[in-house]
Amino acid sequence: MGPLQIKDILQTAPDNQSVVVKGWVRTKRESKNAIFIALNDGSTIHNIQAVAEPGQFSAELLLTVTTGACLKITGQLIASQGSGQTVEVKISDIEVYGTADPEQYPLQPKKHSLEFLREIAHLRPRTNTFGAILRIRHALAFAVHQYFNEKGFFYLHTPVITASDAEGAGEMFRVTTLDLNNLPRTDDGAINFKEDFFGREANLTVSGQLEGELGAMALSKIYTFGPTFRAENSNTTRHLAEFWMIEPEMAFFELKDNMDLAEDFVKKVITYALVNCKDDLSFLQNRLAEEEKNKPQNERSLPLLEKLAFVVDNPFERLTYTEAIDILLKSKPHKEGKFQFPVGWGIDLSSEHERYLVEKHFKKPVILTNYPREIKSFYMKLDDDGKTVRAMDVLFPGIGEIIGGSQREENYDKLLGRVKEIGIDPENLWWYLETRKFGTAPHSGFGLGFERLVQFVTGMGNIRDVIPFPRYPKSAEF
Template sequence: MKQKQTVREILKQDREILDLEVCGWVRTRRDSKGFSFVEINDGSCLQNLQLVIDHTRLDKNQLKKITLGSSIKAVGDLVLSIGSKQKWELQCKKVYLLGEADPEKYPLQKKRHSDEFLRKIAHLRVRTNKYSAINRIRSKAAFFIHKFFQERDFHYIHTPIITSSDCEGAGELFQLIKRGEKETKFFSKNAYLTVSGQLAAEALCMGLGRVYTFGPTFRAEDSNTPRHAAEFWMVEPEMAFFDLNDNIDLAEEFIKFVTKNVLETCREDIELFRRFVDKELIGRLEKVVKDPFVRIEYSEAIEILKSAHKKENFEFEPIWGDDIHTEHEKYLCEKQFKGPVVVYNYPRTLKPFYMRVNDDNNTVAAMDILLPKVGEVVGGSQREERLNVLIENMQKKNMDIEEYEWYIDLRRYGSVVHSGFGLGFDRFVMFLCAVSNIRDAIPFPRTPGTLSY
């Protein structure tokens, strides 16, 4: 009886098997007199399966059409390969051409392409080693994110994609309007795509205890950088009874857990990036897993940056009360500490209304986690649980308190200390793969001026 298996399953066999059936896309073909070597890939793993096709097994016309990019089904015996580059190969008894790919028009070649070119054919680029590897790692990372939280009594919640408020003033909003209408009448008020599920997550954690969201978020910022997309995925845990320290502990453990498991389960794919993209990738990931994250207060960070200012000649002078700029983040992460850095207790004026005011009345219990190469991947805080302080904050920021009555209710009824953070999933994938542009970490990226597919 024939068994249909993926290439990954086939390659991990420890014995020869008769009559296997396998399907895939042709990656390369080499001809000899009387037979051909054809390597196929089915996306199950990085490696290809070498097929040996005797020319008498297939009519000439079909044989001709087995070209790079075409899809085929093969039936044959799995045998140990004589060649040294692979353990197994399939001696084909039957080969069926499923879909041809005109070699004069098929845009992918066997050779390496530039990322810029591949972005223009995003619908085909998953057929390359690099992009299939990124997407496999993306998938595993998402899986381990769920595993991490599920194993710790977190509940996976779904917060709304359509929202009525801008949450935290975290950037420009996409407004939602019914086609044919000039303004939002559907909801009888303005509607937007969410920039964060946090406020809803806070409500749900006040009953479910520990929750997390993992879904798309949207920012209409006209920012064209390799680290920004208009649509991106965020992981947002929110925990009742967690203070800032518990929050940082969880975030660190979380990043370590996912990184460690991706390293272990995607070794081959990670190895590809180490070889062709960044020689230091694996060392960097292992360091993240092993070493404790450096934790410094914002004020300390400013002091460190101030004393480095002369030597480094920063474009922006580090001043208490100002944001930590990109060049500063890079300095802290890549020069000073050479690893992940957690910066906490930021000036109150820099942060949104919901962050808990510290006893000094000057700072809030906020924290950011900076990773080497990608910068900020986590932003979080302990939330303000005191009713009067929260309202005071909102008044200071001139917010429409009526709109947030439901959120304020959480402080009226059984309010507790609670915390949470957001992790930019796509940036995290960039970190795991040493990919330098977010457009390559997302299968079909949305950025200002570009909406293909």
């Protein structure tokens, strides 16, 4: 089973019992009366203090006990004599697993910028900030699987390599085994992909949705949770080239059922983090408050825990896209020309519009439905008016859209017509279309970018800081 983790030792009643603690040195300080070593093993944001007497260990050994070194400490667990912790370890033995030259080790006990820490992503999990983020990320992932399992969903592994473009965006990473220095060509000079590994063009997936729908047409309720890829040349704080998507698909669910599930789902997984990650969330809230001290009052965001409670405690407001446009057209920011982007029926709402609805008008999370068909994907079910589709977007404070979904078009002829209308070759989606010919049924689903959720829950400003090793243009270092 291995040694006890520090989080467990910190919760153990002290009785001079022998303990073994293993971890990395955060700090070491010496006084004339004692030597104090703060050790952390990543199991908690809190360090455990280990105390030795002056002269108890050789100077040569103590020189190797520096920030970043990895130690095994054996001693007795006693009540702490100082403030800040209830227990500490009275050291009887120190074994140094690995040293860390203080002249070279980049994580010294001082504040480091997030930009600098991205350059040392192999070490940044050892910081308080990134340790907290990764523990919360784990808790949210666990909550996702737990939620769907309890709701009777089946976890479906959809392909990472695909020949389809689910979004129709075309910004995909190509997968090939062809020799780029000696590409096979057809008679007209085009690359001959029939000579490639799969005998056709193949790419990294942008979504597991289409394959997920196939699973729902047999298992009724499935979800995917896996990596997806977008080859957008984007350097914003909201985009990654590699990220994880959660995509449930449900047979016999119509638009209202889809909205009900989405609202319940995000509330439950955020509640799980609130209950199980209290110390990490409190640390990140204090960190965020410190960062925002120099901002004007009107530019500061809600305290982190208050923002999460804002989502969990409020029923989500539900309205149509058309109703939202009417609200925006009548709004003070629109009338005074303060919106950066124009407002009008048919626009793809920007983040500022979405945030106005959530933060200023309704003061609660919002679900918008029934968007214009022209700005939504081909697979969404057409409304009776012929102008809108049964789409739904869930909007949160601070970030705008966090979930996008819809009732899927189950009518073969309507779906085929839409596929042709936007210029997709039906032959490339024959298998998807065929499910509408053999036992079609109403069905719905949605997608949630996992990193967007982690970013919301942790309060981090840049999405590159909520995934262990971010991938973005010109960066695949680690």
